Amino acid sequence: MTAPDFDSRAADALAADDLVDAWPFLSVEERVEGFRLLPPAEAEHVFLGLSSREQADLVLGLPAAERQLWMRQLAPDDAADLIQQAPEPERAPLLALIDPDTRREVTALLAYAEDDAGGLMSPRYARLRADMTVDEAISYLRRQARERLETIYYIYVLDPDQRLIGVVSFRELFAATPGKTVRDVMRTQVVTVPDDMDQEAVSNVIAQHDLMAVPVCDAEGRIKGIVTVDDIVDVVREEATEDIQKIGGSEALDLPYWQTAFRTLVRKRAGWLTLLFLGEMLTATAMSRFQDEIAKAVVLALFLPLIISSGGNSGSQASTLIVRAMALGEVRLRDVLRVMRREIGSGIVLGLVLAGVGMLRISFWQKLFGSYGEHGALISLTVGISLIGVVTWGTVAGAMLPFLLRRLGFDPASASAPLVATLVDVSGLVIYFSVAQVVLRGTLL
Amino acid sequence: MTAPDFDSRAADALAADDLVDAWPFLSVEERVEGFRLLPPAEAEHVFLGLSSREQADLVLGLPAAERQLWMRQLAPDDAADLIQQAPEPERAPLLALIDPDTRREVTALLAYAEDDAGGLMSPRYARLRADMTVDEAISYLRRQARERLETIYYIYVLDPDQRLIGVVSFRELFAATPGKTVRDVMRTQVVTVPDDMDQEAVSNVIAQHDLMAVPVCDAEGRIKGIVTVDDIVDVVREEATEDIQKIGGSEALDLPYWQTAFRTLVRKRAGWLTLLFLGEMLTATAMSRFQDEIAKAVVLALFLPLIISSGGNSGSQASTLIVRAMALGEVRLRDVLRVMRREIGSGIVLGLVLAGVGMLRISFWQKLFGSYGEHGALISLTVGISLIGVVTWGTVAGAMLPFLLRRLGFDPASASAPLVATLVDVSGLVIYFSVAQVVLRGTLL
Numbered sequence: 011m012t013a014p015d016f017d018s019r020a021a022d023a024l025a026a027d028d029l030v031d032a033w034p035f036l037s038v039e040e041r042v043e044g045f046r047l048l049p050p051a052e053a054e055h056v057f058l059g060l061s062s063r064e065q066a067d068l069v070l071g072l073p074a075a076e077r078q079l080w081m082r083q084l085a086p087d088d089a090a091d092l093i094q095q096a097p098e099p100e101r102a103p104l105l106a107l108i109d110p111d112t113r114r115e116v117t118a119l120l121a122y123a124e125d126d127a128g129g130l131m132s133p134r135y136a137r138l139r140a141d142m143t144v145d146e147a148i149s150y151l152r153r154q155a156r157e158r159l160e161t162i163y164y165i166y167v168l169d170p171d172q173r174l175i176g177v178v179s180f181r182e183l184f185a186a187t188p189g190k191t192v193r194d195v196m197r198t199q200v201v202t203v204p205d206d207m208d209q210e211a212v213s214n215v216i217a218q219h220d221l222m223a224v225p226v227c228d229a230e231g232r233i234k235g236i237v238t239v240d241d242i243v244d245v246v247r248e249e250a251t252e253d254i255q256k257i258g259g260s261e262a263l264d265l266p267y268w269q270t271a272f273r274t275l276v277r278k279r280a281g282w283l284t285l286l287f288l289g290e291m292l293t294a295t296a297m298s299r300f301q302d303e304i305a306k307a308v309v310l311a312l313f314l315p316l317i318i319s320s321g322g323n324s325g326s327q328a329s330t331l332i333v334r335a336m337a338l339g340e341v342r343l344r345d346v347l348r349v350m351r352r353e354i355g356s357g358i359v360l361g362l363v364l365a366g367v368g369m370l371r372i373s374f375w376q377k378l379f380g381s382y383g384e385h386g387a388l389i390s391l392t393v394g395i396s397l398i399g400v401v402t403w404g405t406v407a408g409a410m411l412p413f414l415l416r417r418l419g420f421d422p423a424s425a426s427a428p429l430v431a432t433l434v435d436v437s438g439l440v441i442y443f444s445v446a447q448v449v450l451r452g453t454l455l
Numbered sequence: 456m457t458a459p460d461f462d463s464r465a466a467d468a469l470a471a472d473d474l475v476d477a478w479p480f481l482s483v484e485e486r487v488e489g490f491r492l493l494p495p496a497e498a499e500h501v502f503l504g505l506s507s508r509e510q511a512d513l514v515l516g517l518p519a520a521e522r523q524l525w526m527r528q529l530a531p532d533d534a535a536d537l538i539q540q541a542p543e544p545e546r547a548p549l550l551a552l553i554d555p556d557t558r559r560e561v562t563a564l565l566a567y568a569e570d571d572a573g574g575l576m577s578p579r580y581a582r583l584r585a586d587m588t589v590d591e592a593i594s595y596l597r598r599q600a601r602e603r604l605e606t607i608y609y610i611y612v613l614d615p616d617q618r619l620i621g622v623v624s625f626r627e628l629f630a631a632t633p634g635k636t637v638r639d640v641m642r643t644q645v646v647t648v649p650d651d652m653d654q655e656a657v658s659n660v661i662a663q664h665d666l667m668a669v670p671v672c673d674a675e676g677r678i679k680g681i682v683t684v685d686d687i688v689d690v691v692r693e694e695a696t697e698d699i700q701k702i703g704g705s706e707a708l709d710l711p712y713w714q715t716a717f718r719t720l721v722r723k724r725a726g727w728l729t730l731l732f733l734g735e736m737l738t739a740t741a742m743s744r745f746q747d748e749i750a751k752a753v754v755l756a757l758f759l760p761l762i763i764s765s766g767g768n769s770g771s772q773a774s775t776l777i778v779r780a781m782a783l784g785e786v787r788l789r790d791v792l793r794v795m796r797r798e799i800g801s802g803i804v805l806g807l808v809l810a811g812v813g814m815l816r817i818s819f820w821q822k823l824f825g826s827y828g829e830h831g832a833l834i835s836l837t838v839g840i841s842l843i844g845v846v847t848w849g850t851v852a853g854a855m856l857p858f859l860l861r862r863l864g865f866d867p868a869s870a871s872a873p874l875v876a877t878l879v880d881v882s883g884l885v886i887y888f889s890v891a892q893v894v895l896r897g898t899l900l
Contacts, residue, residue, distance in 0.1 A: 034785065055644075059664055155630040161667075162626055163608060180625075181607055185600040199500075217688050219504055222606075222667075239684050243662050243691060250695030251779050257702055258775025258872060259768055267780040272797065276804045279772050283846075286768050287809050291816055293760040304753050311749050311756045315738040315763060315880055322764075323704055323731050323873040327724050330703025334696050335712040340479065352717065359721045364732050371736060401728075427703060427872035428768040435760055 026052040030059070034268040042071035054083060062091035063265070070100055081107040085160060087132040087241075090119035094129075119235075127212045128205035130245070131226045131235030132160035140167050140175060140193040144186045151180075161238050163222040167196050172232045174200060174225055202227045205234055209245045214339045216242050253337055256421065257330055259286065259428035282426070289432045293318075296436050300443040307454040309382055310446055313393050318438035320364055321400035322431030325408030328353055329425045332412045336422050346413045350406065357405030361398035369394045385453050392449045396442040403441065404434040471497040475504070479713040487516035499528060507536035508710070515545055526552040530605060532577040532686075535564035539574075564680075572657045573650035575690070576671045576680030577605035585612050585620060585638040589631045596625075606683050608667045612641050617677045619645060619670055647672045650679055654690045659784045661687050698782060701866065702775055704731065704873035727871070734877045738763075741881050745888040752899040754827055755891055758838050763883035765809055766845035767876030770853030773798055774870045777857045781867050791858045795851065802850030806843035814839040830898050837894045841887040848886065849879040 029044045036044065045053060045068060057065065057080060065084075069077050069092065081089060081104060089108060093101050093116065108116055115133045122128030136159050138147050147165075155162060165183060167176040176196035186195045202225050203212050216224055216239055223238045252262040261278040263270045270278075297304075304311050332349065335341040341349060369390045376386035408430045412422035447455060474489045481489065490498060490513060502510065502525060510529075514522050514537065526534060526549060534553055538546050538561065553561055560578045567573030581604050583592050592610075600607060610628060612621040621641030631640045647670050648657050661669055661684055668683045697707040706723040708715045715723075742749075749756050777794065780786040786794060814835045821831035853875045857867035892900060 152629055155626050159626060161608070162629070163606070163667075181600050181604060184597055184607070213688070213692075216685075217692055220685055222608075222685055239688055240661075240665055240667055243658070243684055243687055246688060246691045246695070247658075247662055247783065250691070250699070251783065254695070254699055254702060254775055254779045257699060258771050260772045260776065263776070266783070266785045267776060268785060272800065275797075276801050279769070279801065280805055280808050283765070283768055283772065283805055284808060284812055287761070287765055287812055290761045290764050291813075293764075294757045297757040297760070301753050301757070304749070304756050308746050308750045311759070312739045312742040312746070314756070314759065315742070315884065316732070316735045318760060319735050319738075319767075319873075319877065319880060320728070320732055322767075322876065323728055324724075326703050326871075326873050327705045327728065330699055331705065331708070331712060334699045338692065338696065338711070340711045340713060352720075355717065356721050356724065360725055360728055363725050363729060367729055367732055368736075426771075428764075428771050428876075431767065431873075431876065432764060435764060439760065 026056055030056060033064075034266060038067050038071050041068060046072070046076075057083060062088065063095040065092045066095040069104070070096060077104070078107040082109060082112075085132055085134065086112050086115035087119060087130065087160075087235075089116045090129070091124070093120065094124050122205065125209045126205065127203045127207040127209065127226045127237055128234065130209055130212065130237045130241050131205070132238065133235040134160040135223075135225070135233070135236040136162045136165040136180075137233075138165050138167050138178075138192050140169070140191065140196065142192050143188065144183060144190050144192065144195065145188045147183060147192050151183075160236060161223055163238075164236075166200075166225055166233055166236075167192055168233065174202065174227060174231060174233045176200065177225070200225065202231075202233075203237070204229070210249050210337060211339070212237055213242045213245050213249070217246075218339075249337065253333065253423040256423040257333060257426050259283070259426040282428070286428050286432045289429075290435060292436045293439060296439055300439075303443055303446060303455055307446070307450065309389060309454075310392075310443070313389075314439060314442065316368070317393065317396050317400055317442045318435045319431075320397055321404035321434040321438040322427075323404075324357065324360055324401045325404035325430035325434045326427035328356070328405045328408035329411055329430045330427065332409050333422050333425055336412055336416065343413060343416060346410070349409055349413070353405050353409040354402065357402035358398070360405060361401035364401055365394040365397040368397050385450070388449055388453055392442075392446045395449065396445045399441045399445065400434070400438045403437060404430070407434055407437075471501055475501060478509075479711060483512050483516050486513060491517070491521075502528060507533065508540040510537045511540040514549070515541060522549070523552040527554060527557075530577055530579065531557050531560035532564060532575065532605075532680075534561045535574070536569070538565065539569050567650065570654045571650065572648045572652040572654065572671045572682055573679065575654055575657065575682045575686050576650070577683065578680040579605040580668075580670070580678070580681040581607045581610040581625075582678075583610050583612050583623070583637050585614070585636065585641065587637050588633065589628060589635050589637065589640065590633045592628060592637050596628075605681060606668055608683075609681075611645075611670055611678055611681075612637055613678065619647065619672060619676060619678045621645065622670070645670065647676075647678075648682070649674070655694050655782060656784070657682055658687045658690050658694070662691075663784075694782065698778065698868040701868040702778060702871050704728070704871040727873070731873050731877045734874075735880060737881045738884060741884055745884075748888055748891060748900055752891070752895065754834060754899075755837075755888070758834075759884060759887065761813070762838065762841050762845055762887050763880045764876075765842055766849030766879040766883040767872075768849075769802065769805055769846045770849035770875035770879045771872035773801070773850045773853035774856055774875045775872065777854050778867050778870055781857055781861065788858060788861060791855070794854055794858070798850050798854040799847065802847035803843070805850060806846035809846055810839040810842040813842050830895070833894055833898055837887075837891045840894065841890045844886045844890065845879070845883045848882060849875070852879055852882075 026048055069080050093104050096104055105113060136151055136154055151162060162180045164177050164179055166174055169175050176198045177200045178196040182195055201219050203215055205226050205228060223236045225233045226235050226237060227233050255262045259282050261281060263278060332341060372390040372393060376382050382389050411425040411430060415425055416422045471493055514525050538549050541549055550558060581596055581599055607625045610623050610625060611619055614620050621643045622645045623641040627640055646664050648660055650671050650673060668681045670678045671680050671682060672678050700707045704727050706726060708723060777786060817835040817838060821827050827834050856870040856875060860870055861867045
């Protein structure tokens with residue numbers, strides 16, 4: 011990124027940039043101190059670029075007399091987000107700092123869950139009546155624009171009951187022949203979202219239709235606000251971060267890495283890690299049933315990590331592919347059988363590939379070093395058959411787990427790579443030793 | 456998502472919606488057939504909503520006489536993307552279908568790598584001179600708007616050498632007093648990006664500054680085009696999808712799940728899976744060095760999967776946290792030592808937690824069932840010490856691998872959960888058996 015400096019504000023800008031660079035490493039007190047040293051224009055720029063949580067910390071760190079100035083810089087949706095990030099007892103006082111008109115809008119927004127379309131939307135959209143002429147519409151918009159609109163990219167055409175009957179992009183309106191009416195240039199097919207739609211679903215709608223904004227409507231088709239694409243960029247990044255952290259087998263941090271306190275960082279990882287550890291203990295229990303086999307044929311133990319990890323790896327692949335496809339809306343619950351068919355196929359092919367590689371490796375070592383005694387061929391067969399079974403099972407289990415979790419009302423992304431690996435480990439070793447019992451009966455066992 | 460139908464176009468819209476719903480499951484021939492049955496307005500809507508690759512497949516599936524109509528619907532940046540998705544021999548003929556003015560713009564865009572700012576940008580930005588009055592500016596923009604601008608959200612102010620000297624949001628211009636000049640209302644501090652900046656970095660700039668568009672400038676500060684936030688939504692989704700698929704241990708699919716052919720799906724997974732399998736074979740080699748120990752104390756084998764998977768799980772957590780923080784620009788190469796310090800700390804604490812749980816479990820089983828013979832306490836100690844070592848090592852190795860990969864010029868996301876698990880498995884079992892040799896010497900071993 012380059013930020014060319016065109017005038018004497020260069021020095022101030024440097025100070026602001028330095029502050030922004032150092033931001034993640036500063037305590038709240040240091041942030042407040044640095045922030046208060048900035049000239050007003052730079053301070054505003056820095057303030058508006060912060061996340062809602064950082065804004066809340068900063069405003070609450072300022073002396074009471076300075077808070078109002080900053081609360082009034084925010085559009086209603088951003089003010090609502092800030093207030094939702096503040097601790098409960100601070101919320102009412104913060105709300106009271108906002109001017110009465112905006113406060114009414116903010117209060118309405120606070121009724122919605124933060125992660126819903128209603129919690130993301132801005133009530134400051136541009137609106138028109140259908141029977142205005144294009145010229146009337148433009149000068150009417152010019153008056154609306156003076157009172158901070160969220161965007162004039164799209165202008166929404168409402169009937170007298172506030173029901174949405176059409177939309178016109180500003181560019182189209184602007185380019186239209188002056189004598190036409192709004193009705194002549196508006197589109198009547200409007201993509202809308204309900205106010206309780208989850209933000210991830212809203213981001214899918216915006217991405218699929220390549221929209222700059224989407225109107226949020228209630229059940230009667232009345233427009234309540236708009237969600238703009240710049241907010242969606244943040245949503246998409248946040249949701250992907252959460253999913254990736256869950257896929258990696260920890261809780262979502264909800265804060266950037268450096269801003270997460272060490273205690274929190276460890277706590278959010280220890281929970282899942284302990285749960286996985288408890289699950290993995292079943293391998294010790296399962297193994298203890300095969301103690302005799304291991305005692306008779308120690309060579310079996312050599313391939314144990316290889317075989318169970320192959321199941322875990324193929325399961326991780328399958329679960330992350332399905333988790334992501336679900337998040338993007340490509341795969342839905344009702345696709346479960348089609349996914350299962352496809353993944354059984356994938357699992358068998360992948361199992362055959364690994365079995366081939368594994369058997370080749372064992373035969374080579376056997377030829378070169380005679381590593382596996384007189385029954386090398388049978389051991390190779392045991393490993394090969396087990397790999398086909400374990401990889402197929404790992405793939406199918408990994409692909410089905412996200413469906414199961416979603417069906418039960420959990421986040422499919424909790425089907426993390428480590429969780430799938432753990433689940434597959436136990437069944438993997440049972441498959442392996444069972445195959446060994448059959449193949450090696452009468453020889454090694 | 457609801458798409459209220461306001462007029463007689465409802466039936467057509469249904470057909471279009473049906474087609475869009477079925478799209479992922481249709482062959483190219485079926486798509487072309489369904490598409491040609493749509494009324495023109497619906498067809499345009501469907502066409503513009505497709506990804507570049509789908510547009511390319513569709514256009515190439517149409518009879519030659521129908522292609523020109525669709526190629527001319529596209530803005531230059533979208534046309535360039537479509538052409539980049541088409542097979543090499545088709546590119547020149549497709550380019551020739553575009554009208555000469557646009558073709559010049561498209562040709563300029565084709566010079567940039569698809570994943571760079573230059574490959575994302577549109578050359579159709581709104582521009583003004585600084586000495587125009589606000590009223591002159593608005594009527595000048597009105598003329599520009601007739602020739603399809605990408606956005607008029609921001610208007611860029613250029614000097615006679617095409618150098619960017621300021622920016623004004625349309626809303627500000629529109630709301631300004633008519634007699635003022637553009638210079639009076641423009642901001643002179645403009646965030647810009649160089650034309651060779653990677654698209655992931657561009658998305659970080661747009662998200663951090665909450666921009667609707669960012670201008671792309673060359674080394675002399677001349678503006679070459681703008682990247683708009685709606686394109687960034689797609690970039691953020693694509694990049695997150697790639698990262699998630701890599702973290703899950705497969706190659707990025709580059710296409711939605713259902714559109715990925717079975718062969719491709721299996722091939723993209725088999726590559727990494729085989730590589731991981733070859734790596735995991737080292738466990739068999741390492742284990743063969745400890746065959747005697749296993750033969751003497753089969754009980755050691757029981758805890759092997761538990762211990763090595765704990766290293767793998769803690770490593771997966773650490774690597775995914777760091778991979779994501781790097782992608783978001785929160786963690787940079789130069790932070791390597793600070794990350795290492797922090798993750799050594801995390802690893803030790805997590806190791807202590809798991810060691811505690813594990814030793815408790817062994818003591819219980821020993822008390823209840825006498826499962827581990829006379830040396831239960833020593834086995835418990837072996838497992839506990841090993842867990843601290845393996846989890847600390849897994850955490851540090853998982854956190855450092857993304858740095859190593861980025862340093863070597865690879866994608867840090869290739870530090871997938873399965874790769875980390877595989878790397879940690881070998882060292883995990885060496886740690887475990889080495890601890891056992893020391894703790895159990897003279898008793899079990």
